[in-house]
Amino acid sequence: MLDKHEKFQLKSIDDMVKKIKTLGLTMPISANVDALLQSVKLGDKVIPNSMAIQPMEGCDGTTAGEPDELTFRRYRRFASGGAGLIWIEATAVVPEGRANPRQLYLCHQTKDGFARLLDTIIEAAKAQFGSNYRPYTVIQLTHSGRYSKPEGRPAPIIAARNPYLDGNLPDDYPVISDEQLQELEDRFVEAAELASQIGFDAVDIKSCHRYLNSELLSAFTREGNYGGSFENRTRFLINIVDKIKQRLGDAIEVTLRLNVYDAIPYPYGWGVDKEDHRKPDLTEPIRLVKILRGKGIRMVNITCGNPYYNPHVNRPYDSGPYIPPEHPLVGVARMLEVARVVQENVPDMVVLSSGLSWLRHLAPYVAAGCLKEGWFKLAGFGRLAFAYPDFAKDIIEKGALEPNKCCIACGKCSEIMRDGGKAGCVIRDAEIYAPIYKAGREGKPPIQSNRLAEHV
Numbered sequence: 001m002l003d004k005h006e007k008f009q010l011k012s013i014d015d016m017v018k019k020i021k022t023l024g025l026t027m028p029i030s031a032n033v034d035a036l037l038q039s040v041k042l043g044d045k046v047i048p049n050s051m052a053i054q055p056m057e058g059c060d061g062t063t064a065g066e067p068d069e070l071t072f073r074r075y076r077r078f079a080s081g082g083a084g085l086i087w088i089e090a091t092a093v094v095p096e097g098r099a100n101p102r103q104l105y106l107c108h109q110t111k112d113g114f115a116r117l118l119d120t121i122i123e124a125a126k127a128q129f130g131s132n133y134r135p136y137t138v139i140q141l142t143h144s145g146r147y148s149k150p151e152g153r154p155a156p157i158i159a160a161r162n163p164y165l166d167g168n169l170p171d172d173y174p175v176i177s178d179e180q181l182q183e184l185e186d187r188f189v190e191a192a193e194l195a196s197q198i199g200f201d202a203v204d205i206k207s208c209h210r211y212l213n214s215e216l217l218s219a220f221t222r223e224g225n226y227g228g229s230f231e232n233r234t235r236f237l238i239n240i241v242d243k244i245k246q247r248l249g250d251a252i253e254v255t256l257r258l259n260v261y262d263a264i265p266y267p268y269g270w271g272v273d274k275e276d277h278r279k280p281d282l283t284e285p286i287r288l289v290k291i292l293r294g295k296g297i298r299m300v301n302i303t304c305g306n307p308y309y310n311p312h313v314n315r316p317y318d319s320g321p322y323i324p325p326e327h328p329l330v331g332v333a334r335m336l337e338v339a340r341v342v343q344e345n346v347p348d349m350v351v352l353s354s355g356l357s358w359l360r361h362l363a364p365y366v367a368a369g370c371l372k373e374g375w376f377k378l379a380g381f382g383r384l385a386f387a388y389p390d391f392a393k394d395i396i397e398k399g400a401l402e403p404n405k406c407c408i409a410c411g412k413c414s415e416i417m418r419d420g421g422k423a424g425c426v427i428r429d430a431e432i433y434a435p436i437y438k439a440g441r442e443g444k445p446p447i448q449s450n451r452l453a454e455h456v
């Protein structure tokens with residue numbers, strides 16, 4: 001398994017510099033990783049260093065939506081791993097918007113479970129780094145929209161018809177109504193209030209990866225109050241932000257994980273060049289981020305793509321459901337570049353970048369280079385954290401990552417999710433996740449697992 005991947009890995013900084021040049025990319029690199037150790041001020045709080053763990057669903061809550069044994073294990077490992085910010089995974093605000101029957105769901109009945117999760121995080125971090133240490137915590141609130149699967153079977157709730165994503169949905173499949181959206185706004189506000197009472201530092205109004213709110217941003221063809229114009233397409237998000245601010249004031253920081261580039265053709269994708277969806281056009285995303293900044297939003301987590309439709313854009317990989325049309329380094333560079341452009345436009349905001357895990361042990365050098373050059377202020381790590389939960393500790397203490405502990409971008413954590421299992425790293429946390437992966441694969445048609453195309 002590892003040998004197959006070996007071939008595509010960049011072995012050293014020099015190797016990476018050469019490949020960046022060959023591919024005609026721009027990516028700052030710093031051999032000194034001290035920039036990752038810098039704390040970041042956010043409002044009146046301090047994020048103890050510049051490394052963030054991205055939201056990563058474990059699909060391992062109870063059926064009621066509370067964190068369960070493996071959820072606690074994951075976050076305990078993250079917290080004692082030293083990342084300054086822990087962005088807690090997609091957490092549904094209504095049962096019908098859950099992406100799987102074990103997705104976390106925040107409501108009055110599950111509130112205590114989330115309080116225990118936050119305690120676990122804080123205690124594990126203190127035990128490792130001292131009583132004054134506290135990682136910054138964000139909880140991601142979501143409605144899975146067209147990817148809702150609350151009972152384990154697809155039960156899509158769509159904001160607009162989309163020829164690229166509709167698959168075999170019947171022609172008369174309903175679109176969520178304006179009234180339902182308006183009610184849903186209040187469910188986000190209620191969940192934000194619970195998150196504030198529990199003591200999370202921030203709530204993320206998830207607006208990415210083509211789940212409901214992300215889909216609304218691209219609802220060019222939708223009629224009514226939530227479709228068509230920029231004002232209408234951003235209404236759901238803006239209303240939620242306004243209502244939370246109205247109800248909670250500054251009691252909790254409001255943030256968002258935002259797709260700035262869907263890589264789906266216009267008028268069905270957002271942040272895309274109208275003539276060529278392979279190119280981002282960040283005009284609208286930047287306009288939105290500036291409006292949000294005016295409403296007191298101080299941090300934005302930037303991401304791209306759709307994990308179901310174009311996963312190579314969303315999480316550059318070596319091995320996945322299809323051979324990607326580009327070298328994974330091109331995908332990494334795109335993720336970093338869009339974060340750079342957003343940060344340039346809102347210099348006083350804290351911009352967090354995505355998509356670094358494919359770089360494996362070289363990720364810290366790119367992240368540090370970007371931080372030094374002001375491309376963004378926080379470096380986010382997703383799959384790397386599943387594989388190597390204490391990656392930040394090694395960066396802080398040793399100035400480097402151990403190659404044999406890094407994510408190998410094999411896509412198995414995503415495959416577990418698609419198979420309906422509990423997600424984690426099959427390679428580096430094999431004792432727990434290899435049997436889960438194997439069980440999920442058994443009895444199912446083999447999914448083509450291609451290596452990176454030889455020709456890219």
Ligand SMILES: Cc1cc2nc3c(=O)[nH]c(=O)nc-3n(C[C@H](O)[C@H](O)[C@H](O)COP(=O)(O)O)c2cc1C
Pocket residue numbers: 054055056057058089090140208209257303314315316354355356357358380381382383384413414417423
């Ligand atoms: C198994 C799995 C679960 C994920 N769950 C979430 C999630 O809950 N919310 C979210 O915004 N992104 C989620 N993502 C996307 C990651 O946060 C991240 O954007 C992606 O993996 C690319 O970053 P990386 O290269 O550091 O892994 C998930 C990705 C994977 C592989």
